[in-house]
Amino acid sequence: MxxxxxxxxxxxxxxxxxxxxxxxxxxxxxxxxxxxxxxxxxxxxxxxxxxxxxxxxxxxxxxxxxxxxxxxxxxxxxxxxxxxxxxxxxxxxxxxxxxxxxxxxxxxxxxxxxxxxxxxxxxxxxxxxxxxxxxxxxxxxxxxxxxxxxxxxxxxxxxxxxxxxxxxxxxxREDDDAPPEETGRILVVDDIESNRDLLGRRLLTDGHQVAMAESGEEALDMLAGGDFDLVLLDLMMPGLNGYEVLAHMKGDPRLKGLPVVMVSALDETSSVIRCIEAGADDYLPKPVNPTLLRARIRAGLEKKHWLDEEQRQKRFVREAFSRFVAPAVVDQLIEDPERLSLGGRRQDITVVFTDLAGFTALIEGAEPARVLPVLNRYLDGLCSLVRDHDGTIDKIVGDALHAFFGAPLEQPDHPVRAMNCVAALDAFSEEFRRQPEARELGFGLTRIGVHSGSAVVGNFGGEAFFDYTAHGDVVNTAARMESVNKQLGTRICVSGVTAAGCPDVDFRPVGTLVLVGKGDGIEAFEPFQEASDSYAEAFALLAADADGAAEAFSQVATASPDDPLAAFHSRRLANGERGPVIVLSEK
The missing domain is CATH 1.20.900 (Dbl Homology Domain; Chain A)
Structure with missing residues (x-):
């Protein structure tokens, strides 16, 4: 014709x-x-x-x-x-x-x-x-x-x-005889040599790579040691028949996604249904129609292509995020990749910054062989706590840990999660610096700053270097909240935005901080500290800019010599400052 x-x-x-x-x-x-x-x-x-x-x-x-x-x-x-x-x-x-x-x-x-x-x-x-x-x-x-x-x-x-x-x-009018654009590695399984030969030659003509097995047992051995894109599987074979080979493949996690087209002289509806229900992708009756064969293989290879691409994306997500977040979060991202936006999107998050006091002196005053093992144990402990609380590790810079909550998975309660983690970080750090090795090295206290707000979150490292991070004013402010601890004498400083999202956490007010480079002040609080009656009364006078505030804080500082925040307010008021607004001169 x-x-x-x-x-x-x-x-x-x-x-x-x-x-x-x-x-x-x-x-x-x-x-x-x-x-x-x-x-x-x-x-x-x-x-x-x-x-x-x-x-x-x-x-x-x-x-x-x-x-x-x-x-x-x-x-x-x-x-x-x-x-x-x-x-x-x-x-x-x-x-x-x-x-x-x-x-x-x-x-x-x-x-x-x-x-x-x-x-x-x-x-x-x-x-x-x-x-x-x-x-x-x-x-x-x-x-x-x-x-x-x-x-x-x-x-x-x-x-x-x-x-x-x-x-x-x-x-x-399209040319049916044109070779397929997509080719693959195909395993032909048939106990009759002429069937294998004819199918194999057709596939080779179309540009496919072909391997052949004359029994179900041989097919499973080849599948265990090889990498195939599709299997043409005869149904009626001595030994392991096609049903049994198919069942074995679908029970193997590595093979269950491999497309299988059953080929058989049995053209009964019940046989077709049984194969499809067992997991076959398609069914071809013998003698095989070459046009149908090509169409089935094209569909199978397209499915394999998408499955391979899906697996590649899953591997990428697991490899990229396993160092940032907990395994359970990675599993959720793999299960529902639409929840992940690597291209960057704006999300509400809570940012946590930590810093080790005296780190520079620590590094310069001791041998690296002594310092680094201790420092690495300290940082491993911090990172584990962030992951345990479903946070995301942004980066480690020297002794400092940057982390955030609310991305890549959205967490409506990200301020609460962050503060629960901060409590654990503070307890761990205090206990760690009392350990003999840390104490001998002069490990300082760990200062922590926390702030909540909107940030752009995504991969900012391009294709060459994956860097999942957050950018925005919320990040800069959290870093400043950590730094201000040095001037306040506190270990933890939390913004009013974060505190407002944690109604079950005890806070005492610090004041309104005007950070360097900022025009507007930001409310700040010290967490896990229930304000004593004397501190609360003194701060009320401070907030009202009352004349008795200096004397009230002087009495609080005298009664509580281990309260650095009360001592800070007493000093600034004694130097002539007034009111709750604290203008900071250092970052």
Missing amino acids: SVQAATDARAQRAALANVRQALGAPVEALVGYGELICGGLADELADLKPDAERILSAARDLSGQVNRLLEDDTSQELFGSQSVGEAEKLLRHDLRTPINAIKGYGEMLLEDLEDMGEGVLRPDLEKLLAEADRLLGQLGSIVDFSRGDLGDAGARLGADAAAVLDDLVAHA
């Missing part, structure tokens, strides 16, 4: 299939609505059931007739032994009879329902009558189709169907 003849034949088949669909649809609709109407009649409408059953019976009779008429060799049967005119007359009569019955009984049933005030079945009856009218209008198309006149049939179907026909014909 010439290329043009093959193209024309395929175009004809595609067009015939579309005409069958267009003409068969209203018939199947009549059967469907007939079944719904019969099934929807309540007991009190039992008198109407005979007419409903007549409608369904006529619809099924019509469906059988139309299905026979839409077979390929209908024209030979109808027009082989009688004139065209006689055949058309008989055809129109045979089709009109059940359609008229459907319309007649349907209209009577509709009238009966209206008289009874019953409206539940009315919509289905109206749709049934509309489909019957539609089919009556297409009788000419069915006659044209049955005698082989596709052109007139297509014209009668209207513009929409004609457009579909044009599209099908256009696609039919």
Whole structure:
């Protein structure tokens, strides 16, 4: 057959299939609505059931007739032994009879329902009558189709169907013999040598890499040691049959996603269903149709491509984030990658900064071999606590840890999570610096700053270096809140924004801090400190800019010599400062 003849034949088949669909649809609709109407009649409408059953019976009779008429060799049967005119007359009569019955009984049933005030079945009856009218209008198309006149049939179907026909014909002219654009490594499993040879040669011609196994056992051995993109698996084999090989593959996590196309001389529906239910991607009957084979392999390789891409993305997420967040968070990101935006997006987060007091002197005053093991244990402890509280480690700079909560996974309670982590970080740091090795090295206290706000979070490292981090004023402010501890004498300083999100945490007010480079002040608090009555009274006087504030804080500082914040306020007030606003001169 010439290329043009093959193209024309395929175009004809595609067009015939579309005409069958267009003409068969209203018939199947009549059967469907007939079944719904019969099934929807309540007991009190039992008198109407005979007419409903007549409608369904006529619809099924019509469906059988139309299905026979839409077979390929209908024209030979109808027009082989009688004139065209006689055949058309008989055809129109045979089709009109059940359609008229459907319309007649349907209209009577509709009238009966209206008289009874019953409206539940009315919509289905109206749709049934509309489909019957539609089919009556297409009788000419069915006659044209049955005698082989596709052109007139297509014209009668209207513009929409004609457009579909044009599209099908256009696609039919594509070269079926062109080699596939995507090729892969395919394992052919068949116990018959000639079958393996023929399939293998076809696949090699299309540019695929081919490996062959003559038994189920050999196939599993090759799958265990090789990397394949698709398996063509024979069903009927001695030893391990295709079902058993398929079951083994689907039970193996490494192989369960590998596309499998079953190939067998068994063309029973039950065999096909069993294979698909067992996890096969498709089923091809023998002898294998080369065009279908190519189509199945193309679909299987596309699936394998997307599965490989999905696995690559999962590996990337796991490798990229395992050092930033807890394994459970990584698992959530892999499970739902849409929750992750590496390109950067604005999110509300809480930022935590830590810093080790006296780090520079520590590094310069001792041998690195002594300092670094202790420092690394300290930093490992901090990082573990951040991950344990579902936080994200931004980076470690020397002795300082930068972390945030609320990304990559959104956490509406990120201030609470952050403060729970801060409590753990503070307790760990205090206990660590009392250990013998740390004490000998002169490990200082750990200062912590916390602030909440909006930041742009994402990968700021480009393709060459993955750096998942946060940028924005919230980050800078959190760093300043950590630094201000040195001037206040505190270990932890938390912004009012964060404190407001933690109603169950005890805070005492520090004042309004005007940070270097900032015009507006920010409320600051010291956490995990319930303000004593004397401190609360002194701060109330301070907030009101009252004359008695200096004396009140002097008394608090004298009564609590281990309270550095009370001592700070006492000193600044004694130096002539007033009110709760604290203007800072150092970062």
